[in-house]
Amino acid sequence: MFVYGATHDRFNSEWATVENTTELSFPPGQTTSSWGAITTSDLPKLISTTAHQDVLKGYATAYFQIHLKGRTEQVEFLTGAIKPTLSAGVEVHTSHQEESTLAVDSFEQTPHDATSNSLGGSVTSSTLASPPAEDFLHNLDTFSPHMTSGGDVAWSSTMGVYLSNLPAANKDLSGFDALSFRVTQRYGSQQNPANQLLDLYVRLTDSNGQSRSIRTGAFAAIPYPYERGVAQLIKSALKSVRIPLASYTVANAGSQNVDLTKVQSIAFEFAGRPTGEIEIDDIEMTS
């Protein structure tokens, strides 16, 4: 989970009481605190101690309900499908992997090859700013906090497409409930305008040529990275986007219906913004 505006100390009622003499103490003439690397420019964005407690009440309760009491419906909080009402005013971004999945692309193959996915299907692109890259994420981006490999895709045209093909053995997706992936706007990329949400369009195309694209913003916001006064602490943090597969089949006048028993490809399209750069990981089918 990434909670925008949260601090270390405010999650602990003991530490919160000493915050003003540690994390929020600024030595005379300095703008950075001596302990917590919080700067004066961070202060207006910090959320209250009560907001920290409310985040824990909502999400920690859901976590323990799932793992101690088998209340699987509470998983919806961790996938980001629903949000605790107590935290309605706080920006929370979740990253969550389901247990039983089909990994279309985990970007972990060695040696790395940006032109094929984990199923052996080809990965193609058109009208991108540069060929897609695949590597350990921290090698691609020093702002990445992740110990995993991923892809980097940059575009400078709304016509840009990044496309992953499904091999013959994996075209039947009808047994799955959702398409899931993890994504972040790359921090520091000149192609990402500051403080703008990103909308991607995810298109499934079947082997009869029928296709439909779904806008990610209908299900999850892809935020601009949270900026801090100390630049080295800013993170290109992946969050999960989960699109129900029913989105591609529900009757919709004017749209084509995708046959989920014969899906040819999963494409990410960038019509939502003329320029951008993302890191992407764990393109999966979940049930």
Ligand SMILES: [Ca+2]
């Ligand atoms: Ca690959």
